[in-house]
Amino acid sequence: MAQLVLKNLYKRYDNQKKSLFRKKKPPNDYAVKNLSFSCHDGEFIGILGPSGCGKSTTLRMIAGLEEFTAGNAYIGDIRINDLKPKDRNIGLAFEDYALYPPLTVYENLAFNMRAKGKSNEEIKKAVNYVAPLLKVDDLLDMKPPALSGGQKQRVNIARAIVRRPGLLLLDEPLSHLDGKMRQTLRHEIKRMHHEIKCTTIIVTHDQMEAMSLADRIVIMKDGELQQMGTPLEVYDNPANEFVAGFIGEPPMNLLRSTIVTAGRGFLFTFADSDLRVEVPERYDSLIHDGMEVTLGVRPVDVRVAKKETAGSFVPIAFYENLGDERRIGVRVGSMLLNMATPDAVYFERGQMVQLEFKAEKTHLFHPGTGERIR
Amino acid sequence: MARITLERIVKRYGKNVALDGLDLDIQDNEFFVLFGPAGAGKTTLLKTIAGVEFPQEGLIKIGDEIVNHVEPMYRNVSMVFENYALYPHLNVYDNIASPMRSKLYRQDEATIHQQVERVTKMMKIDHLWERRPSQLSNGQRQRVAIGRCLVRSPNVFLMDEPLAHLDAKLRHFMRGELKEMQSSFNSTTIYVTHDYMEAMSLADRIAVLNYGKIEQLGTSLEMYYTPCNEFVARLFGEPEINIFPGEVEEENGCLGVRALGQQELMPIEEDAAQVLREKEVRQVDVGIRGNDISFSFTPREGSMAGTVYANEPIGNKVVMTVDIHGTHLSLVAPNDTQARIDQPVYIRLNMKNAIFFDGQTQEYITRSQAQSHICSKGMPISERG
Numbered sequence: 001m002a003q004l005v006l007k008n009l010y011k012r013y014d015n016q017k018k019s020l021f022r023k024k025k026p027p028n029d030y031a032v033k034n035l036s037f038s039c040h041d042g043e044f045i046g047i048l049g050p051s052g053c054g055k056s057t058t059l060r061m062i063a064g065l066e067e068f069t070a071g072n073a074y075i076g077d078i079r080i081n082d083l084k085p086k087d088r089n090i091g092l093a094f095e096d097y098a099l100y101p102p103l104t105v106y107e108n109l110a111f112n113m114r115a116k117g118k119s120n121e122e123i124k125k126a127v128n129y130v131a132p133l134l135k136v137d138d139l140l141d142m143k144p145p146a147l148s149g150g151q152k153q154r155v156n157i158a159r160a161i162v163r164r165p166g167l168l169l170l171d172e173p174l175s176h177l178d179g180k181m182r183q184t185l186r187h188e189i190k191r192m193h194h195e196i197k198c199t200t201i202i203v204t205h206d207q208m209e210a211m212s213l214a215d216r217i218v219i220m221k222d223g224e225l226q227q228m229g230t231p232l233e234v235y236d237n238p239a240n241e242f243v244a245g246f247i248g249e250p251p252m253n254l255l256r257s258t259i260v261t262a263g264r265g266f267l268f269t270f271a272d273s274d275l276r277v278e279v280p281e282r283y284d285s286l287i288h289d290g291m292e293v294t295l296g297v298r299p300v301d302v303r304v305a306k307k308e309t310a311g312s313f314v315p316i317a318f319y320e321n322l323g324d325e326r327r328i329g330v331r332v333g334s335m336l337l338n339m340a341t342p343d344a345v346y347f348e349r350g351q352m353v354q355l356e357f358k359a360e361k362t363h364l365f366h367p368g369t370g371e372r373i374r
Numbered sequence: 375m376a377r378i379t380l381e382r383i384v385k386r387y388g389k390n391v392a393l394d395g396l397d398l399d400i401q402d403n404e405f406f407v408l409f410g411p412a413g414a415g416k417t418t419l420l421k422t423i424a425g426v427e428f429p430q431e432g433l434i435k436i437g438d439e440i441v442n443h444v445e446p447m448y449r450n451v452s453m454v455f456e457n458y459a460l461y462p463h464l465n466v467y468d469n470i471a472s473p474m475r476s477k478l479y480r481q482d483e484a485t486i487h488q489q490v491e492r493v494t495k496m497m498k499i500d501h502l503w504e505r506r507p508s509q510l511s512n513g514q515r516q517r518v519a520i521g522r523c524l525v526r527s528p529n530v531f532l533m534d535e536p537l538a539h540l541d542a543k544l545r546h547f548m549r550g551e552l553k554e555m556q557s558s559f560n561s562t563t564i565y566v567t568h569d570y571m572e573a574m575s576l577a578d579r580i581a582v583l584n585y586g587k588i589e590q591l592g593t594s595l596e597m598y599y600t601p602c603n604e605f606v607a608r609l610f611g612e613p614e615i616n617i618f619p620g621e622v623e624e625e626n627g628c629l630g631v632r633a634l635g636q637q638e639l640m641p642i643e644e645d646a647a648q649v650l651r652e653k654e655v656r657q658v659d660v661g662i663r664g665n666d667i668s669f670s671f672t673p674r675e676g677s678m679a680g681t682v683y684a685n686e687p688i689g690n691k692v693v694m695t696v697d698i699h700g701t702h703l704s705l706v707a708p709n710d711t712q713a714r715i716d717q718p719v720y721i722r723l724n725m726k727n728a729i730f731f732d733g734q735t736q737e738y739i740t741r742s743q744a745q746s747h748i749c750s751k752g753m754p755i756s757e758r759g
Contacts, residue, residue: 322571
């Protein structure tokens with residue numbers, strides 16, 4: 001059973017080299033700060049965040065390639081802090097493939113098991129099991145230099161799972177590949193996971209990749225956990241402004257707004273803009289006149305109002321037809337508010353329209369802390 | 375402002391042919407996009423017009439003048455480079471002013487001030503005059519680069535993937551900004567990109583390039599709805615169009631396609647069937663977009679049985695890939711769709727929107743005109759049914 005639990009994990013990289021001039025450097029900031037999460041046996045977890053958020057450090061700590069500054073990690077019931085990497089029963093695949101160039105694909109896959117002194121029979125059985133899973137069964141006699149990038153990465157992942165590890169760790173495995181190959185391999189990784197049901201953690205900066213692969217996503221920023229949830233949860237209910245802006249494409253509109261009273265309800269108003277949009281009623285108990293908020297609403301959740309609203313008319317700034325969908329923009333001060341719709345509609349630039357937000361799909365964030373107001 | 379004409383341009387680098395007898399006629403004031411995969415010859419073509427590269431054969435005309443042997447500086451073109459190429463030691467104001475301080479196009483300082491003010495306002499960087507490039511964000515640098523290009527009124531603006539270096543989020547917003555500014559460009563613009571959304575959004579016309587040749591020339595909607603071959607069809611749209619082979623057969627006087635190992639023929643709209651009859655095509659490739667496939671987890675009349683190969687939530691939608699007798703079809707599903715891998719699923723194709731290609735040559739044959747694909751004007755956004 002390979003259930004992974006991280007408890008209050010900290011990591012700080014020390015400046016190892018002592019300066020000649022004995023200048024005291026301030027200690028580095030934590031690369032990982034108080035990170036706790038757990039995943040069930042067989043779960044597919046995505047660790048997602050911008051570069052420098054600590055996601056790879058976390059993975060390397062789980063793998064045993066970095067020491068813990070503080071905190072504990074458990075695989076199953078075993079505390080792994082002081083276990084050597086080889087004793088952690090982990091399979092690891094990095095972005096660059098690190099295959100042995102003089103060995104055939106078969107020997108590359110067999111390498112770890114040979115090192116452990118497994119019999120030829122066992123090795124053959126294991127290789128023949130994983131090779132078709134990642135569609136490398138036709139490549140077994142080839143050597144790495146003859147393979148394409150996608151094929152190399154397949155071999156690399158196959159090698160990571162050939163020993164049937166309790167935990168599979170993937171660090172940006174698709175970043176080197178081009179669009180089409182990336183999609184194919186994404187499907188195959190997901191199917192491989194479905195087949196062997198090995199607890200898997202993938203580190204990525206691509207939100208699409210995390211959303212499409214993972215059962216649950218861990219979103220990190222500056223070494224700290226921002227939110228953990230299923231793809232739909234983090235998309236529909238972002239915990240804060242950062243998550244809201246990071247997840248989803250086209251990106252969420254995030255606008256600073258002042259709320260004012262108007263008649264029975266409230267209106268969103270924006271600096272340097274005449275735009276006024278009705279505040280959905282469900283917020284009435286949380287807001288007051290003059291309150292500052294950051295309004296978050298996805299392009300698919302804004303639309304041109306069909307009926308007249310209490311809001312103001314604004315001119316269309318741009319209209320684009322992308323075939324699959326239409327994108328429409330209006331200007332709000334120095335920002336653009338984007339709308340997206342699959343419907344076949346057409347607007348002229350400059351045409352005056354009113355906007356409407358889907359009530360249940362608007363999010364308010366505290367402008368200082370970025371926390372969600374709910 | 376000028377019309378640009380290219381006649382049978384050939385450009386070779388050693389043995390490699392980068393441009394292979396290319397003809398192009400770009401209208402005055404047109405926003406023209408060169409689109410294609412890496413290595414198609416887009417940037418080479420742009421450089422040929424700029425005068426940085428010289429073609430071995432063919433004529434380049436700007437206006438009515440043949441410019442093959444005119445030096446770049448005398449061609450009166452203005453270019454934005456992919457990597458911005460700003461002067462690191464000059465501030466934003468001086469960077470943007472620099473084209474007007476060159477020997478050839480010198481203006482007096484009062485005019486320069488006025489022009490810099492105009493474009494920085496337009497690009498919304500008028501508060502950044504004093505900053506150096508190193509003190510700017512990527513998005514701001516990119517705006518400075520475009521501003522420097524727009525500050526003069528040249529014959530033609532040349533833009534080489536100006537948004538390619540920005541991250542995905544910023545690219546969305548910058549494309550919107552560019553689209554909004556477009557009408558104030560007031561000159562012929564040639565824009566290179568490999569992002570189909572940029573191409574469709576900005577272009578008056580698009581030329582799809584591949585191996586130094588033009589595959590198709592037309593508006594963005596022509597590219598999307600009537601691509602001239604399967605290569606072009608695959609370039610536009612997300613998820614990529616599904617294309618599968620089939621055989622045209624007649625049953626009870628109606629034409630249909632036998633494909634995907636199905637018992638029943640897939641219906642072909644009458645007007646498309648007419649064309650297929652006249653051309654006597656038997657082997658076709660059917661192209662159908664993800665939006666034109668519906669699904670359910672229980673069998674329905676006229677649906678095909680398959681299994682879920684992949685189910686990928688990507689935020690506002692789910693892309694489900696369905697395996698039907700070994701062929702994978704991707705369809706777009708609502709964003710809360712849950713499906714297990716290998717679970718049975720039943721799909722129905724909206725054959726009214728199918729595109730038919732020749733099975734051998736992969737060239738476009740026909741599509742039904744039954745469903746109008748032109749967006750109705752001024753119609754408010756309605757709820758999707």
